[in-house]
Amino acid sequence: MRLIRLTLRHFRNYSSLAFEPAPGLNYLFGPNGAGKTNLLEAIHFLTRLRSFRRASRRVMIGEGQRGMYLRGEFHREGGAGRGVTLEAAVQDHERRYQVNGKEEEDLLSYLDQVHTAVFFPESLQIVKEGPGLRRAFFDRALAAENPAHLAGAREYNRLLAERNRLLKGGADSDILAVWDRRFLKSAARIVARRQRYLGSLRGHLALLERSLASALGQRIEIEYMAEGAGLPGETWERLAAGEEDPEAGAEAALQRSAERLAAEERRRGVTQWGPHLDDFRIRLGARRARGAASQGEQRLLMLALIIAAVGSFRGARGEEPIILLDDLSSELDERRRGDVLGHVAAMGAQVFITSTEGPGPLMGGADAGCFYIEDGVLGAR
Ligand SMILES: Nc1ncnc2c1ncn2[C@@H]1O[C@H](COP(=O)(O)OP(=O)(O)OP(=O)(O)O)[C@@H](O)[C@H]1O
Numbered sequence: 001m002r003l004i005r006l007t008l009r010h011f012r013n014y015s016s017l018a019f020e021p022a023p024g025l026n027y028l029f030g031p032n033g034a035g036k037t038n039l040l041e042a043i044h045f046l047t048r049l050r051s052f053r054r055a056s057r058r059v060m061i062g063e064g065q066r067g068m069y070l071r072g073e074f075h076r077e078g079g080a081g082r083g084v085t086l087e088a089a090v091q092d093h094e095r096r097y098q099v100n101g102k103e104e105e106d107l108l109s110y111l112d113q114v115h116t117a118v119f120f121p122e123s124l125q126i127v128k129e130g131p132g133l134r135r136a137f138f139d140r141a142l143a144a145e146n147p148a149h150l151a152g153a154r155e156y157n158r159l160l161a162e163r164n165r166l167l168k169g170g171a172d173s174d175i176l177a178v179w180d181r182r183f184l185k186s187a188a189r190i191v192a193r194r195q196r197y198l199g200s201l202r203g204h205l206a207l208l209e210r211s212l213a214s215a216l217g218q219r220i221e222i223e224y225m226a227e228g229a230g231l232p233g234e235t236w237e238r239l240a241a242g243e244e245d246p247e248a249g250a251e252a253a254l255q256r257s258a259e260r261l262a263a264e265e266r267r268r269g270v271t272q273w274g275p276h277l278d279d280f281r282i283r284l285g286a287r288r289a290r291g292a293a294s295q296g297e298q299r300l301l302m303l304a305l306i307i308a309a310v311g312s313f314r315g316a317r318g319e320e321p322i323i324l325l326d327d328l329s330s331e332l333d334e335r336r337r338g339d340v341l342g343h344v345a346a347m348g349a350q351v352f353i354t355s356t357e358g359p360g361p362l363m364g365g366a367d368a369g370c371f372y373i374e375d376g377v378l379g380a381r
């Protein structure tokens, strides 16, 4: 997918914007506070209906205004039908989301029209902070290429909440056993999907090792940790070893955890196992990235993960997501900045990249565009 025309009204510091980006790399630069991140946020909001900055809709409406309007015309490459136009209009507490001029009742179908992959400075927390952000990152990426994962995760969360209510209320163990049959299946499906997805990501990471090698310098390894089996330090891969079917393997392991932890959960009144507790361990070379990676290394690592996820998405869906990279190159040295920009420009997807610095000599080419932003006004350079 490529964004060919973006229209904004009263979005953040853009009172009015009409932007026709280039089909390849779009380099957006300008001083602090100019509106660079806001522009990426607008593309993200229009396609994902939420801000990557965790800002509410209210906060995004231009100061002093009661509403905002965003419209994007997207082109689908490769003959697979025509393009799509997305419109999002927010007025006071009302909101309208339209696909090709028609109101969308089903948000999931709106959200499945155009996919975006995003890096923004807070993405680094995925490496540094607790497991919740890592689960969210992998689950989102997985759900983008396989919407069934989103439905599965919703079902799981509902079953988990019910199970916790039962535990808290001291429900009879026979009743709990009935609940657990569905809960186990739902849990095992999530574990198996994540395992399969990680397999795909690893393949794409291995490809990057060749093409982004000089910037990365070290191997990236990811393990899917079975915290949700109540076994810290164990991986799902090892737990399900010997099983043909990862779902059956996960179910058997979860069943054993359920039995082992039954007494403890009754005492605590809250579920002690399940994929909502899992973690992903990321290694850069010999070390755990969480404690050891430098600022620049964390950026390269996240970028590699995002690019691997883009590759996996492309393989699964046969189309390109739009890539948003906010302030990616700060804290990268000159050589790595060049490697990264070169790689990103060669990817073939439409990319939006922001920086406070002007473009280097690498920028150019028929598919690329360079734009200067100041005070919510954008101009070509
Ligand atoms: N709802 C809003 N209405 C009007 N202006 C807003 C609104 N929300 C944020 N702004 C303004 O937008 C500007 C910030 O824009 P943005 O975050 O895009 O900057 P930036 O170009 O990415 O800067 P930096 O280089 O520092 O990251 C600030 O001046 C802020 O006051």
Ligand SMILES: [Mg+2]
Residues within 6 Å of the ligand: 036, 037, 038, 326, 327
């Ligand atoms: Mg910014």
